[in-house]
Amino acid sequence: MLEQSVQFVKGIGPTKAALLASQAGIETVEDLLYHSPRRYLDRSTFKRIADCRTGETVTVGGRIADAAIMGRGRKFLSVTIEDESGSLAGVFFGGIPYFKKIFRPGEYVLFSGKIDFFRTMQIVHPEFDFLDDESSIANINTGRVVPLYRSSEKLRGAGLDSRGFRRIIRNALDACIGEIADPLDAGLLERLGLISLPEAIRFLHFPDTAQDADRARRRLSFNELFLLQYYLALSRRLLREERGASARAIDTAAFDAFARGLPFALTDAQAAAIDEIRRDMERSVPMNRLLQGDVGSGKTVVSLAAALFALGRGEQTAVMAPTEVLAAQHDRTFRALLPPGVRTALLTGSLPRAEKRAIASAAAAHELDIVIGTHAVIQNGVSFARLGLIVIDEQHRFGVNQRAALRDKGALPDLLVMTATPIPRSLALTLYGDLEVSSLREKPAERVPVTTLAFPEERVADIYRSVEKYVSQGRQVFIVLPLIAESEKMDLASAEDTYARLRDTVFPARRVGLLHGRLPAAEKDAVMRDFAAGAVDILVTTTVVEVGVDVPNATVMVIMHPERFGLAQLHQLRGRVGRGAHQSFCILVHPADIPDESRRRIDAIVGTDDGFAIAEEDLRQRGAGEVIGLRQHGHDAGLEFTDLARDMELILSARAEAEARAAEVADAETLAARVREPAQIGGIARGIRSKRVISLLS
Numbered sequence: 001m002l003e004q005s006v007q008f009v010k011g012i013g014p015t016k017a018a019l020l021a022s023q024a025g026i027e028t029v030e031d032l033l034y035h036s037p038r039r040y041l042d043r044s045t046f047k048r049i050a051d052c053r054t055g056e057t058v059t060v061g062g063r064i065a066d067a068a069i070m071g072r073g074r075k076f077l078s079v080t081i082e083d084e085s086g087s088l089a090g091v092f093f094g095g096i097p098y099f100k101k102i103f104r105p106g107e108y109v110l111f112s113g114k115i116d117f118f119r120t121m122q123i124v125h126p127e128f129d130f131l132d133d134e135s136s137i138a139n140i141n142t143g144r145v146v147p148l149y150r151s152s153e154k155l156r157g158a159g160l161d162s163r164g165f166r167r168i169i170r171n172a173l174d175a176c177i178g179e180i181a182d183p184l185d186a187g188l189l190e191r192l193g194l195i196s197l198p199e200a201i202r203f204l205h206f207p208d209t210a211q212d213a214d215r216a217r218r219r220l221s222f223n224e225l226f227l228l229q230y231y232l233a234l235s236r237r238l239l240r241e242e243r244g245a246s247a248r249a250i251d252t253a254a255f256d257a258f259a260r261g262l263p264f265a266l267t268d269a270q271a272a273a274i275d276e277i278r279r280d281m282e283r284s285v286p287m288n289r290l291l292q293g294d295v296g297s298g299k300t301v302v303s304l305a306a307a308l309f310a311l312g313r314g315e316q317t318a319v320m321a322p323t324e325v326l327a328a329q330h331d332r333t334f335r336a337l338l339p340p341g342v343r344t345a346l347l348t349g350s351l352p353r354a355e356k357r358a359i360a361s362a363a364a365a366h367e368l369d370i371v372i373g374t375h376a377v378i379q380n381g382v383s384f385a386r387l388g389l390i391v392i393d394e395q396h397r398f399g400v401n402q403r404a405a406l407r408d409k410g411a412l413p414d415l416l417v418m419t420a421t422p423i424p425r426s427l428a429l430t431l432y433g434d435l436e437v438s439s440l441r442e443k444p445a446e447r448v449p450v451t452t453l454a455f456p457e458e459r460v461a462d463i464y465r466s467v468e469k470y471v472s473q474g475r476q477v478f479i480v481l482p483l484i485a486e487s488e489k490m491d492l493a494s495a496e497d498t499y500a501r502l503r504d505t506v507f508p509a510r511r512v513g514l515l516h517g518r519l520p521a522a523e524k525d526a527v528m529r530d531f532a533a534g535a536v537d538i539l540v541t542t543t544v545v546e547v548g549v550d551v552p553n554a555t556v557m558v559i560m561h562p563e564r565f566g567l568a569q570l571h572q573l574r575g576r577v578g579r580g581a582h583q584s585f586c587i588l589v590h591p592a593d594i595p596d597e598s599r600r601r602i603d604a605i606v607g608t609d610d611g612f613a614i615a616e617e618d619l620r621q622r623g624a625g626e627v628i629g630l631r632q633h634g635h636d637a638g639l640e641f642t643d644l645a646r647d648m649e650l651i652l653s654a655r656a657e658a659e660a661r662a663a664e665v666a667d668a669e670t671l672a673a674r675v676r677e678p679a680q681i682g683g684i685a686r687g688i689r690s691k692r693v694i695s696l697l698s
């Protein structure tokens with residue numbers, strides 16, 4: 001029955017089946033059983049409204065009594081909910097028309113967030129979930145853990161809200177739980193402390209306790225990790241067997257010329273990384289290396305050396321940066337340091353079409369040695385005559401599938417991924433399976449550590465005065481404004497307002513520039529060039545400046561609303577200063593009253609400048625949610641059930657198990673077929689199924 005259409009489950013007819021397929025990708029009964037709850041409602045985090053206290057972070061639920069637009073100057077929407085004990089308001093400042101539409105009186109809704117008190121008990125910008133009716137709340141109050149499912153307007157219209165899903169899944173389970181076979185043997189499960197697959201599926205939907213839900217998650221996580229690792233293990237074997245042991249020779253003339261011409265001595269860490277890369281690139285098996293080094297540790301120079309090794313094998317290099325600003329900067333750095341005769345081009349989306357085409361055909365004719373550009377442009381626009389190396393800068397969410405797509409561009413080119421955000425080992429293993437790591441733990445010698453300070457907004461005038469002082473000493477300053485999504489019109493207006501005010505009123509005697517993602521690329525590039533050349537004193541900017549920008553004379557960064565940035569992002573931003581010999585400062589200017597989590601992030605960033613420590617703290621803080629959220633944690637790796645912060649051991653055992661199974665594949669033909677056709681591995685590891693992993697690999 002598992003393979004049959006969901007239509008045959010009690011309570012689902014042809015109409016609902018069609019909706020399930022189109023709205024949720026659920027076609028078979030098995031699909032339905034694997035349709036995992038988005039989150040669970042758990043009594044331990046749930047409160048009656050009357051029991052809430054100011055300052056607590058809680059989840060409350062109730063019926064919407066009223067949704068009213070209020071406020072004189074700044075309007076806001078106040079959504080009042082009631083339970084049997086009292087009432088509370090959810091307050092929304094942005095998106096009022098949208099929220100006004102969705103919060104309809106009479107509906108049941110769940111609010112999560114921090115309680116504060118302003119005329120009434122309220123939560124500002126709560127996270128919210130719609131409930132089908134009061135019975136979910138009644139269920140929690142009887143001590144059960146209640147699963148909530150992702151649904152849609154159309155599904156809800158057909159009765160498939162969370163309650164509807166619980167009902168049909170119950171029916172499906174009753175009909176075929178006996179058919180679910182566990183592909184793993186009992187001994188292994190016991191050794192790993194995992195529950196059986198049928199049990200996991202049952203607890204996924206109907207856990208008695210939060211622990212049950214977590215046991216289900218762990219078991220399903222093992223399944224997806226095992227599949228992923230199995231595929232990676234097969235690929236590694238195939239590669240070893242195909243390539244044999246012949247070495248590739250590198251002519252180092254170009255590299256030697258570059259090393260002689262460098263205006264500084266390489267740090268020991270840089271020299272060591274370059275050495276490791278060179279040894280990788282001489283081997284027959286393609287390099288798969290991650291170069292991690294904190295902001296300012298000098299990764300670009302290392303990638304340049306790698307490009308020259310590729311050149312020394314008669315091959316081309318593609319350098320991919322996440323933004324145009326950064327691609328342009330790499331282009332400048334490369335041009336400044338490359339020995340004469342090396343042919344490079346900068347390829348960005350904003351070039352006139354004819355120029356883009358000219359560069360692409362030059363790459364195809366091997367008239368270019370190095371092409372630098374943004375990921376999108378190179379991935380979509382260029383084919384190379386002999387692509388030997390791909391350098392990917394500042395992009396650690398670069399998954400297995402993108403990698404495969406890229407590799408189609410060359411006969412398995414070498415890969416060098418660079419990142420300032422150290423990848424926790426769990427993520428590296430999950431994403432890449434077999435990535436070698438070089439670390440630049442040391443920064444160029446003359447660097448002075450950045451001093452980081454946090455101030456409430458009321459001190460902003462003092463802060464501008466010290467900005468003025470540093471500018472008068474010849475230094476340059478970044479003022480960073482949050483523009484979370486570059487498309488948010490309101491934010492953009494506020495960035496432009498702030499810019500105008502700073503330029504006209506606060507720093508009338510200074511040259512103030514503005515940089516944000518909505519500017520045409522040519523303008524962005526011009527502003528960055530002016531700033532790099534010292535022709536702009538104060539650069540008002542959004543996070544487009546986050547990654548990689550290198551202006552050693554900029555020694556002060558003021559970050560407004562740091563509470564709106566993530567930890568890794570704050571660290572990245574801060575890395576834009578402290579790149580020269582002068583003492584640098586990073587100043588965080590936050591509203592007086594901010595949520596606890598934001599406060600913790602700010603404390604963490606003030607407390608340490610160590611990127612490795614920050615990455616760990618980031619994973620820890622993000623991993624600790626008050627609600628058990630299934631999908632939040634493994635997302636970075638594209639996984640559904642895995643929590644990278646907690647599942648390190650699971651990852652390692654899945655990997656070991658997968659290695660053993662991959663070694664059992666006897667003939668080369670089967671091996672090659674499985675690697676080429678990832679969808680097949682699902683069938684091989686019978687009963688272990690993960691649509692997510694299969695699509696990740698395909």
Ligand code: ADP
Nearest residue numbers: 264265266267295296297298299300301444550
């Ligand atoms: P990141 O690792 O953040 O990408 P960059 O490659 O942009 O760092 O390098 C930061 C700055 O340090 C650049 O101005 C670069 O020229 C300089 N730099 C790199 N290596 C050295 C070195 N060994 N000695 C002195 N300066 C260096």
Ligand code: MG
Nearest residue numbers: 299300393548
């Ligand atoms: Mg960089």
